[in-house]
Amino acid sequence: MHDSKDFLSELQGRGFRLTRARKAIVTFLACIDAPQSIPEILEALRKKGLLFNKTTVYRELAFLVKEGVAKEVRVSDEKRYYELAGEHHHHTICMRCGDIRDVLFRENLLHVERVLLERDGFRVLEHSLEFFGLCSVCKS
Amino acid sequence: MHDSKDFLSELQGRGFRLTRARKAIVTFLACIDAPQSIPEILEALRKKGLLFNKTTVYRELAFLVKEGVAKEVRVSDEKRYYELAGEHHHHTICMRCGDIRDVLFRENLLHVERVLLERDGFRVLEHSLEFFGLCSVCKS
DNA sequence: TGACAGATGCAACTCAGTTGCGTTAATATG
DNA sequence: CATATTAACGCAACTGAGTTGCATCTGTCA
Numbered sequence: 001m002h003d004s005k006d007f008l009s010e011l012q013g014r015g016f017r018l019t020r021a022r023k024a025i026v027t028f029l030a031c032i033d034a035p036q037s038i039p040e041i042l043e044a045l046r047k048k049g050l051l052f053n054k055t056t057v058y059r060e061l062a063f064l065v066k067e068g069v070a071k072e073v074r075v076s077d078e079k080r081y082y083e084l085a086g087e088h089h090h091h092t093i094c095m096r097c098g099d100i101r102d103v104l105f106r107e108n109l110l111h112v113e114r115v116l117l118e119r120d121g122f123r124v125l126e127h128s129l130e131f132f133g134l135c136s137v138c139k140s
Numbered sequence: 141m142h143d144s145k146d147f148l149s150e151l152q153g154r155g156f157r158l159t160r161a162r163k164a165i166v167t168f169l170a171c172i173d174a175p176q177s178i179p180e181i182l183e184a185l186r187k188k189g190l191l192f193n194k195t196t197v198y199r200e201l202a203f204l205v206k207e208g209v210a211k212e213v214r215v216s217d218e219k220r221y222y223e224l225a226g227e228h229h230h231h232t233i234c235m236r237c238g239d240i241r242d243v244l245f246r247e248n249l250l251h252v253e254r255v256l257l258e259r260d261g262f263r264v265l266e267h268s269l270e271f272f273g274l275c276s277v278c279k280s
Numbered sequence: 281t282g283a284c285a286g287a288t289g290c291a292a293c294t295c296a297g298t299t300g301c302g303t304t305a306a307t308a309t310g
Numbered sequence: 311c312a313t314a315t316t317a318a319c320g321c322a323a324c325t326g327a328g329t330t331g332c333a334t335c336t337g338t339c340a
Contacts, residue, residue: 015338017336017338020288022287039327053288053289054328055288055289056287056288056289059287059329060287063287074214075214078297079326080327080328092256092260101260103260116243116271121275122273122274122275122276122279123273123279124272124273125272126271127270128269128270129267130268131252131264132267132268133256133262133263133264133265133266134263135261139262139263155307157305157306157316158306159306161318192319193319194296195319196318199298199319200318218296220296220297
């Protein structure tokens with residue numbers, strides 16, 4: 001649960017417009033705690049009577065990522081998922097119902113990233129750590 | 141670099157046929173150390189004069205995963221990548237040239253998975269840990 | 281209130297992946 | 311070696327995510 005006002009006024013402060021689509025998308029992402037795919041966002045907004053062209057939503061999400069307001073979650077079920085930016089965290093993905101949830105824990109991967117740089121010459125800029133399994137509902 | 145003969149004779153031992161497509165795909169994956177997408181596999185085989193219908197390759201990869209011979213790599217650039225099964229490892233993905241490489245290191249995520257089960261009721265069956273950044277070529 | 285540029289909608293597109301169905305070919309058996 | 315069985319194959323047509331060009335609209339500011 002984020003505060004959409006923060007993100008929107010931040011964007012406005014940088015000289016971007018507060019359009020109907022921008023407000024709707026940021027507000028929607030702010031009040032939901034799970035990463036959402038664009039088809040999901042389109043459908044959820046449509047159910048609220050907020051109709052947008054899919055091109056608009058694709059472009060808006062690309063814009064929000066570029067401006068650092070949203071993050072793309074790499075989960076690979078051939079859709080791309082998005083969530084508002086916040087503290088670095090990871091995800092659990094239920095292999096049965098597809099539910100994706102944020103999980104926070106202190107995990108120290110810095111030593112691994114140092115090894116990758118020194119041994120392989122690979123400079124890590126970000127990582128993704130996702131856990132696949134069964135959520136509490138599907139497990140039982 | 142795997143030995144394709146091991147995988148193929150294993151499959152034959154289980155009563156599956158050694159078809160032209162099966163041999164070509166397993167052999168190709170065995171002699172390349174990076175996960176490959178299906179369009180990449182199709183193109184690489186085509187260049188060797190080995191023509192297959194894309195449906196065949198999609199079905200063959202699904203079969204190899206089901207039989208435990210191949211693994212699907214979740215990297216989410218909207219394509220699915222495949223590699224022959226082997227020791228559990230992770231990947232580095234260059235954000236500039238797209239190069240994907242295997243990396244092995246001992247990483248202990250068991251305590252994290254225990255926390256997820258006890259605290260959230262989420263039973264981890266597998267995880268993916270991918271590092272995005274710049275490879276040694278693109279970095280300089 | 282008018283103008284500018286950022287944002288939008290639409291149509292047409294690309295490309296990964298899927299499905300149904302008739303045909304081919306790898307293997308076992310006589 | 312001939313033949314039968316069925317796993318595997320090829321083809322065509324499809325779905326669905328994501329993209330692009332272009333004309334139009336609208337949020338903001340002077």
